[in-house]
Structures are given as structure tokens and as C-alpha cells.
Amino acid sequence: xxxxxxxxxxxxxxxxxxxxxxxxxxxxxxxxxxxxxxxxxxxxxxxxxxxxxxxxxxxxxxxxxxxxxxxxxxxxxxxxxxxxxxxxxxxxxxxxxxxxxxxxxxxxxxxxxxxxxxxxxxxxxxxxxxxxxxxx
Amino acid sequence: xxxxxxxxxxxxxxxxxxxxxxxxxxxxxxxxxxxxxxxxxxxxxxxxxxxxxxxxxxxxxxxxxxxxxxxxxxxxxxxxxxxxxxxxxxxxxxxxxxxxxxxxxxxxxxxxxxxxxxxxxxxxxxxxxxxxxxxxxxxxxxxxxxx
Numbered sequence: 001x002x003x004x005x006x007x008x009x010x011x012x013x014x015x016x017x018x019x020x021x022x023x024x025x026x027x028x029x030x031x032x033x034x035x036x037x038x039x040x041x042x043x044x045x046x047x048x049x050x051x052x053x054x055x056x057x058x059x060x061x062x063x064x065x066x067x068x069x070x071x072x073x074x075x076x077x078x079x080x081x082x083x084x085x086x087x088x089x090x091x092x093x094x095x096x097x098x099x100x101x102x103x104x105x106x107x108x109x110x111x112x113x114x115x116x117x118x119x120x121x122x123x124x125x126x127x128x129x130x131x132x133x134x135x136x
Numbered sequence: 137x138x139x140x141x142x143x144x145x146x147x148x149x150x151x152x153x154x155x156x157x158x159x160x161x162x163x164x165x166x167x168x169x170x171x172x173x174x175x176x177x178x179x180x181x182x183x184x185x186x187x188x189x190x191x192x193x194x195x196x197x198x199x200x201x202x203x204x205x206x207x208x209x210x211x212x213x214x215x216x217x218x219x220x221x222x223x224x225x226x227x228x229x230x231x232x233x234x235x236x237x238x239x240x241x242x243x244x245x246x247x248x249x250x251x252x253x254x255x256x257x258x259x260x261x262x263x264x265x266x267x268x269x270x271x272x273x274x275x276x277x278x279x280x281x282x283x
Contacts (some may be wrong), residue, residue, distance in 0.1 A: 006167050007193040011200020012207065014160035014172065014245075019208035019215045020148045021153020027218035031225065033270040036278050037201075041142055042150040047248060049154020050161065054253035055164035067169030074169055076241070080257035088240020089247070091232050091261040093269025098277070099220070099229020102175040102244045103237060104201060106230070111202030112209060113217040120230040127176075127234020128184045135238075 015108040021046045022096055024109050026100030033097050095127075161250055168193065172247025174201070175237035185238075240266070 022028045022042050025107040031040035066072055096102050101109070101120055141147040161172040168190050179185035182192035189192065209215045220226060237243040240262055242251065247266070251259020277283045 003168055003190070003279055004192045004196045006163060007196035007246065008200045008203075010163040010168075010172065011197035012159045012204035013156050013163070013200075014174075014197075015201035015206075016208040017156030017160065017206025018155050018201070019153070020203040020212065021150045022216070023150075023153065024205060025216050025218055026220065028144070028216075030247060030283075033267075033283065034273040034278065036275055037141045038144065039142070041139065041261055042147065045145075045147045045150030046157065048155040050158035050249045051154075051161050051253045051266070053155055053158025054165075054249055057158070058254050061165055064166070065144075067165070067167055069167040069245045071171045072169060073165075073219040075255040076171060078251070078254065078258055079262050081258055085240050085258060085262055088238070089265035090269045091215065092236030092240055092243060092252040093266035094273045095229040095232025095234075095236055096244075096266065097229075097270040098225045099219050099233065099272030100225075101229060102174075102233060103178055103230075104243070104245050105176065106197060107178060108201045109206035109217055112215050113219065116217065116219040116237025117226075119223050120226040120233075122235035123227045125182065127186070127231040128182075128235070128238050129234075130189075130231075131235050131238035132179075132184045135194050 003069055014104065015111075016061050017046075017050075018105050018108045019112065021043035021049075026105075029102075029105065030097065045073075103125055157245075157249060161245070164197070165250070171246050171250045172197070173250065174198075175233075175243040175248060176241070179238060207282050236266075 032043035106120050138146050163171040177194040177197050177281050181190040181198040247259040247262040
């Protein structure tokens with residue numbers, strides 16, 4: 001119950017950050033990737049702000065034996081660069097460039113522009129399902 | 137505040153929003169011991185992932201995203217969202233984003249924000265590749281007259 005409340009609060013802060021930062025706007029995100037057009041560096045500031053906090057958070061994490069509201073840290077490995085990682089990142093990047101949306105902003109946009117983002121969400125879920133069905 | 141030479145950029149809003157995103161990711165890490173990776177949590181929330189965070193945690197985080205965006209829009213006024221004029225970029229883009237993030241085990245939040253700040257070789261590689269792929273794809277769209 002407490003963990004669920006923390007996750008809800010974290011999700012809300014994340015969504016608020018996306019809306020404030022301009023990242024809910026597909027055209028602005030696409031403009032960051034558009035080096036040959038009117039380049040918009042805003043996304044770099046968003047990434048910088050988030051990294052600033054997270055660098056400190058990782059430094060704190062290294063001194064902790066367990067998280068504050070769970071039994072243990074459940075963190076993915078950091079090594080092992082394989083074909084799946086590379087191919088997946090390349091495919092994701094292509095879709096990001098075409099639509100101007102990645103998963104976070106797309107889901108946040110469900111509250112701001114639900115009808116416009118609906119086709120992207122439906123297709124994204126289909127893509128996730130396709131991966132699930134074709135991977136064993 | 138605007139950035140000289142980039143009239144559309146919102147550096148201060150971007151930085152402030154980024155700090156909030158970092159705070160959210162730090163809460164997930166230091167309180168729940170988990171990565172705030174939206175693609176993984178979304179897949180988990182709708183039952184398209186066997187592993188990962190407990191389902192209620194994933195669902196709560198994903199539900200929070202639109203709620204938080206809505207609350208911010210009440211504070212700042214309407215949030216600008218400029219979508220492509222046709223449905224095709226959304227359908228094709230969405231499909232590739234859904235499949236690619238699952239195959240590559242993460243997106244802008246998990247690999248980008250959480251992984252890069254941890255100096256994870258996997259995440260640094262993934263982020264470099266999806267950034268390069270995004271830039272290359274938009275360059276192709278521009279070359280093909282589709283932008």
C-alpha cells in the first residue's frame with residue numbers, strides 16, 4: 001500500500017515534469033532530433049536536469065544497503081551489450097524520430113491530448129505485444 | 137527566458153521539468169529500489185511483461201504520468217502539444233517504439249535518465265544508438281520531403 005502510493009506520487013511528479021518541460025509536445029522533441037531544421041535544444045536541458053538529480057541519487061544509493069521502503073534493490077545489470085540491445089535501441093530511435101514521442105510523454109499526453117495520442121498508444125501497445133508474442 | 141539563436145527553446149522550463157523527472161527517478165530508486173523506466177513499467181502494467189516491478193507499483197506509476205501532466209496543466213495553463221498532421225507517423229512510430237523499447241530493454245527514461253547517470257555501459261550504448269537513430273531517421277524524413 002505504501003509502495004503503491006510512493007509509485008503513484010513518483011509517476012505524478014514525472015508526468016508533471018514532462019508537461020512543464022515541453023516534452024509532451026511531439027514537434028518539440030522531433031525538433032531536437034532535426035539537426036537540419038530549426039534545431040531545438042530544450043530536450044538537452046531536460047536530460048541535464050534529470051541527470052543532475054540522478055547522479056546524486058546513485059551516489060546515495062551506493063551507501064545504502066536497502067531502499068527506504070522496500071526490502072532490497074532490484075536493479076538491472078549494466079554490462080553485456082548484445083544484438084538485442086543494439087537493434088532494439090535503433091528501432092526505438094527510428095520510431096521516436098518518426099512520431100516525436102517516446103513512452104513517457106505519450107502516456108502523459110493521454111490527459112492533455114487524448115484523441116491525438118490514442119493512435120500512437122494503440123500502436124505502441126501492439127508493438128510491445130508483438131515483442132511478447134515473438135520472444136520466448 | 138529564451139536562448140540566443142534558438143527562439144523556440146525553453147531552457148529554464150526544460151531544466152525545471154528535468155529536475156522533477158530526476159526527483160521522480162530518485163524516489164523510485166532510493167525508496168522502492170527500482171529503475172523508473174517507463175517502457176518496462178508500462179509493459180508490466182498492462183500484462184505484457186512477465187518480470188520486473190510488482191504489478192501494482194507499475195500500474196500506479198503509469199497512472200501517475202497523465203495525472204501529473206493534468207495537474208501541471210492546471211498550474212501553467214494549457215500544455216502545448218503539436219502532433220503530426222496525419223495518423224501514419226503516429227501508427228508507424230508507435231509500433232517501432234513499442235517493439236524497440238522491449239527488445240532493447242528500455243527507453244529515454246530507463247536507459248537515458250537512469251542508466252546514463254549510473255554510467256552503465258549498456259545504457260550509454262543504447263542511448264547513443266537511439267539518439268543517432270532518431271537523428272538519422274529525421275534527416276531521412278527531411279531529405280524525403282516528409283517534414
